[in-house]
Amino acid sequence: MKKLWIVLIVxxxxxxxxxxxxxxDITYDKFEDKSELKEFSMKAYIETIDPVISSKDYIRLDxxxxxxDSNEVVVITDQVVNNILNIYQSYEENRSxxxxxxxxxxxxxxxxSLDIDILIYxxxxxxxxxxxxxxxxxxxxxxxxxxxxxxxxxTNTYLDNYEVTQEALALYPEIxxxxxxxxxxxxxGYQIRKFEDRYYIFPDxxxxxxxxxxxxxxxxxxxxxxxxxxxxxxxKTEDMILMDIEEIAYQINQIExxxxxxxxxxxxxxxxxxxxxxxxxxxxxxDNIEILTSxxxxxxxxxxxxxxxxxxxxxxxxxxxxxxxMVTAIDENAGQYNEAIIEDIITKINTSY
Numbered sequence: 001m002k003k004l005w006i007v008l009i010v011x012x013x014x015x016x017x018x019x020x021x022x023x024x025d026i027t028y029d030k031f032e033d034k035s036e037l038k039e040f041s042m043k044a045y046i047e048t049i050d051p052v053i054s055s056k057d058y059i060r061l062d063x064x065x066x067x068x069d070s071n072e073v074v075v076i077t078d079q080v081v082n083n084i085l086n087i088y089q090s091y092e093e094n095r096s097x098x099x100x101x102x103x104x105x106x107x108x109x110x111x112x113s114l115d116i117d118i119l120i121y122x123x124x125x126x127x128x129x130x131x132x133x134x135x136x137x138x139x140x141x142x143x144x145x146x147x148x149x150x151x152x153x154x155t156n157t158y159l160d161n162y163e164v165t166q167e168a169l170a171l172y173p174e175i176x177x178x179x180x181x182x183x184x185x186x187x188x189g190y191q192i193r194k195f196e197d198r199y200y201i202f203p204d205x206x207x208x209x210x211x212x213x214x215x216x217x218x219x220x221x222x223x224x225x226x227x228x229x230x231x232x233x234x235x236k237t238e239d240m241i242l243m244d245i246e247e248i249a250y251q252i253n254q255i256e257x258x259x260x261x262x263x264x265x266x267x268x269x270x271x272x273x274x275x276x277x278x279x280x281x282x283x284x285x286x287d288n289i290e291i292l293t294s295x296x297x298x299x300x301x302x303x304x305x306x307x308x309x310x311x312x313x314x315x316x317x318x319x320x321x322x323x324x325x326m327v328t329a330i331d332e333n334a335g336q337y338n339e340a341i342i343e344d345i346i347t348k349i350n351t352s353y
Contacts, residue, residue, distance in 0.1 A: 040079040046091050049074050053102035054095070056183065060105045062211045074106060081110050088119060097127055098188030101208050113217045120209075120220050121266055124227065127189045127203050128270070134190065138199040142178045145171065147199060154192035154199070159183050195237055206231040223267050226254050235278055241285055245303065248282045249310040252319050259353045272353050279319065279349045283326065289337050297337040299330055318352050 052058060052074055080087065084107060092100050104119050111119070137143060146162065147154065159179050168175050186192065191204035205227035213221060229251060235243045243251075255275045259268065288303045304327060311323040322345055329341045 040077075040083065042083065042087055042090055045080060045087060049103070049106065050091070050099070053106055054099040056180065056187075058102050058105075060102065060208075060211060061108070076107060076110050080107070084111060084115055085118060088122065092122070092126060096184055096188055097123075097130055097190070098184040100126055101189060104212070108212055108215055111215075113215075116212075116215050117217055117220050120212075120216070120224070123189075124205075124223075124267075127205070131190070131201075131203055134185065135201055137185070138192065138201055142172050142175060143182070143199070146175075146179065146182070147194075151194060153194065154182070154186065156183050156186055159186070191231065193234075195240060195242065198237075200237045202231065202234060203227075204231045219262060219265065222258055222261070223265070223271075226251075226258060226271070229254060230274070236281055241281060241287075245282055245285075245306045245310065248278055249314065249319065252278050252282070253314050253317060256317055256319060256353075268353075275353065276349055279322075280346055283323075283342060283345060298335050299337060301335075304330065304335070322348055322352075 088100075088103060091103055095103075100123060104123060108116060145168065150158065152158075159182055162179060164175055164179070172178065182192075185201075187207075189204055189208055190201055191207065192199055192201050194200075205224065209224040209228055213224065216224060233243060233247060233251065235241065235248055235251065252275060255271050255278070258265070258271055259275065262268065265271075288299060289297050290300055291297050307323050307327050311320045311327065314320045325348075326341060326345045329344075330336075330338070333341065
């Protein structure tokens with residue numbers, strides 16, 4: 001017992017010394033909050049970043065020209081990160097897709113997976129929405145003039161090297177601004193390609209979404225894979241089917257897998273529409289049939305063979321089941337084309353998913 005009292009006394013003495021020392025070292029003035037919290041101004045931040053990310057000279061993450069001090073002018077604070085969705089919402093309004101892609105590029109290293117998922121969705125939505133206004137670009141007089149002697153996909157290299165002649169300036173005084181506009185469109189999520197004798201514009205997810213796949217969640221990675229494939233392998237223009245049956249079936253299967261895996265996805269309705277469009281395109285292609293006489297129209301042997309291969313390759317899918325029903329009905333009709341068979345399958349496609 002005596003030893004126990006000695007230990008307690010020593011402990012109290014040590015504690016007392018420690019408390020006295022702390023009291024002497026940390027005076028009351030050290031508890032006073034003299035720092036001022038700066039109020040975060042979304043408007044001021046946007047004014048800072050806009051000249052950087054809207055510039056034609058902005059260098060994106062995966063560029064070989066990116067240096068460590070690139071875009072150092074922008075300081076991304078915790079307040080920016082915490083308010084990133086509100087900042088984007090305000091910035092995106094009346095901005096080009098080019099600038100909005102660069103907005104994501106500038107911030108992506110600091111963002112959470114959830115914020116990235118949301119921004120990717122908003123960016124895809126903007127590309128699709130702006131496309132409605134841009135799709136007639138290829139019929140504009142200035143566009144036709146710039147591309148009149150060109151037959152390939154329109155690239156920024158071509159635009160950089162385009163010689164603006166006196167004739168061009170006389171016809172279109174603002175042609176240089178127009179060329180820069182085209183440059184930002186091509187760098188802003190779209191592709192302009194020529195098929196036969198006409199140019200067409202399409203969304204080009206392959207040009208920017210693949211840059212950021214290291215940052216994606218599984219669900220976002222899956223949707224970007226589909227959109228990138230769609231951009232690289234264009235199924236059709238307004239009046240031409242550009243892919244064969246096998247290639248279209250591959251993309252249909254990709255989409256069907258996603259619809260099964262993510263029935264509650266924000267992309268569900270968009271992909272379901274594409275699924276129906278591609279499937280109907282595949283079975284209604286005029287190249288599937290051959291007209292023998294005014295009364296006899298047959299399905300081509302190779303076409304039916306391709307449908308059977310696709311049915312077997314993608315078994316246990318809705319595509320396989322519907323193709324099986326279609327081919328069986330055609331066989332029972334001695335291989336003759338019957339519009340009622342196709343209409344029945346289209347009805348089933350439209351009620352799928």
